[in-house]
Amino acid sequence: MRNWLIKSEPSDYSLADLQADKVAIWDGVRNYQARNFLREMEVGDRLFYYHSNTKPPGIVGLATVTKANVVDPTQFDAEHKYFDPKSTPEKPRWQTVEIAYDKTLAEMITLTQLKEAFSPDDFAVVRRGNRLSVMPVADDIATQLLEMGGV
DNA sequence: GCCAACGTTGGC
DNA sequence: GCCAACGTTGGC
Numbered sequence: 291m292r293n294w295l296i297k298s299e300p301s302d303y304s305l306a307d308l309q310a311d312k313v314a315i316w317d318g319v320r321n322y323q324a325r326n327f328l329r330e331m332e333v334g335d336r337l338f339y340y341h342s343n344t345k346p347p348g349i350v351g352l353a354t355v356t357k358a359n360v361v362d363p364t365q366f367d368a369e370h371k372y373f374d375p376k377s378t379p380e381k382p383r384w385q386t387v388e389i390a391y392d393k394t395l396a397e398m399i400t401l402t403q404l405k406e407a408f409s410p411d412d413f414a415v416v417r418r419g420n421r422l423s424v425m426p427v428a429d430d431i432a433t434q435l436l437e438m439g440g441v
Numbered sequence: 442g443c444c445a446a447c448g449t450t451g452g453c
Numbered sequence: 454g455c456c457a458a459c460g461t462t463g464g465c
Contacts, residue, residue, distance in 0.1 A: 299463085321448075343463050401464080419446035421462045443465085450459080 293336045293432035294327065295415055296353070296389075297423040299343045305351045308339070309391045313356060316386045317364045318372045324424040331355050331387045338427060338435060340415065341398075348400035349435065357388035395439040407434065 296316065298304065308314055319325055337353040362384040364372040377383040401416070410417040414425045427435070 297463090323448095345465095347464070419463090421447065423462085445464095446462085448459105448461085450457105452457090453455090 291334050291336060292330075292332070293338065293427040293429065294331065295338045295340050295349070295425050295427050297340045297342045297415075300341045301344070304341065305339045305353075305391070305394060308353060308389070309394065311391075313388060313390045315360055315363070315388050317362045319362070319386055319423060320372060320374070320384065321421075321423065324422055325384055325386075327424045327426060328386050329359065332358050336392075336432065337389060338432070342423075346398075346400045346402065348398045348402075348404065349395065349439065350398045351394040352392040352441070353389045354392050355387045356390045360386050360388050362386045393441070395441070397440070399435065399438050403438065407438065 300306075303314070316328070319328060333355055335355040337355065338349050339351045339353050340349050341347055361379075361382045362372070364370045365374040365377045365382060365384045366379060367373055368375075374383060404413065405416045408416055408431060412428065413431055414420055414422060
């Protein structure tokens, strides 16, 4: 079981939205590095759910991978914001995963706290200018995050 | 709202 | 293949 961090703008799709939906396809990722991480995910992997572009940004809860290697359906929909004209059902460019809500932290772990606890070398999310929306989380960092989040 | 970071596009 | 222009992300 591996640990990952996934980012979402809460105005777009928040952890509360996932809680309401219970399960969701993590669609819309159009960055190759992020997609490559999505391809590596396996059922049962733990996801730290991070709210970006909000005040304050930080980790708000946990989710779980429920289906691996899901073809992102939005890439074929010409009406959709995430339509990719260069992708075909025979040769899809964008894979993702299905995720399920797990839990909401009693208190979020803010980016400020993350910066205090971890170095940019160890945890990409605290790196200045970091824009990656899906990234791996090392086991020891995951353990500390669970502690910090009171899980 | 500003702007740094950085990925992508497209001309050459 | 280089690189300038452009668009997006996301913290502040």
